[in-house]
Amino acid sequence: VKNILSRIHIYYFISFAYMVVSLVLGAILNNFLVIFLAWNMFLATSVFLISNVLVYLYKKKASLWILLLGLGLWILVFPNSIYMLTDFIHIQNYTFFIRYADIYNYSLSEWFVFAHILIGALYAAKLGISAIHVLETEVKKHTQGFHYIILSLLFVLSSFGIFLGRFLRFNSWNFIEVISDIGRAFSHGYFLIGFVGLFFVLHWAMYFLFSNKECNI
Helix, strand or coil, rough: CCHHHHHHHHHHHHHHHHHHHHHHHHHCCCCCCHHHHHHHHHHHHHHHHHHHHHHHHHHHHCCCHHHHHHHHHHHHHCHHHHHHHHHHHHHCCCCCCCECCCCCCHHHHHHHHHHHHHHHHHHHHHHHHHHHHHHHHHCCCCCCCHHHHHHHHHHHHHHHHHHHHHHCCCCCHHHHHHHHHHHHHHHHHHHHHHHHHHHHHHHHHHHHCCCCCHCCC
16 A cells, blocks of 8 residues: 555645646747647646546445546546647747758757657646546446447547547537537547547557556456
């Protein structure tokens, strides 16, 4: 138990440190994107927090309705953990070359932003996959033979959620608005299908990248 608590505390500490660095670095560089990464990391960390709360409630034999509501909330916020991978699109706003491809812009600030996005995106994905592993310890007892299917469904829903967040600018708490405006998402047709398919693969890549021996299927 001490090892588990220690690991959880380390995760929260790292998240807090990343958020502080985002605020400080963003202020120094006068860069709102870097500052906003603190909020994205907070949302990603909430995924891990809720998974631990769910397991705690399960072990305390909370009512089925409370567990289902908690699980529903977790599914809604889960895309926030993988969403930070999309923050790499902002790299286009920075100048790494004075003239492509052989004259570089020797600016450390550009590389600080690159490193900060990279660390945040990978760590947020790690938090999301760790959240899955926390739930797996209990859920796998009831889903023998269906584990891959359940994970695949979660990753499809999460990929769709990332699409809604990145392109339609919905947040996890805009659930009612998403339902009333769902047609706008499906109007993107083949792009939506391709995007969801691509991020479905990325979810699985992150899952196996951040899995360990204890959590393997």
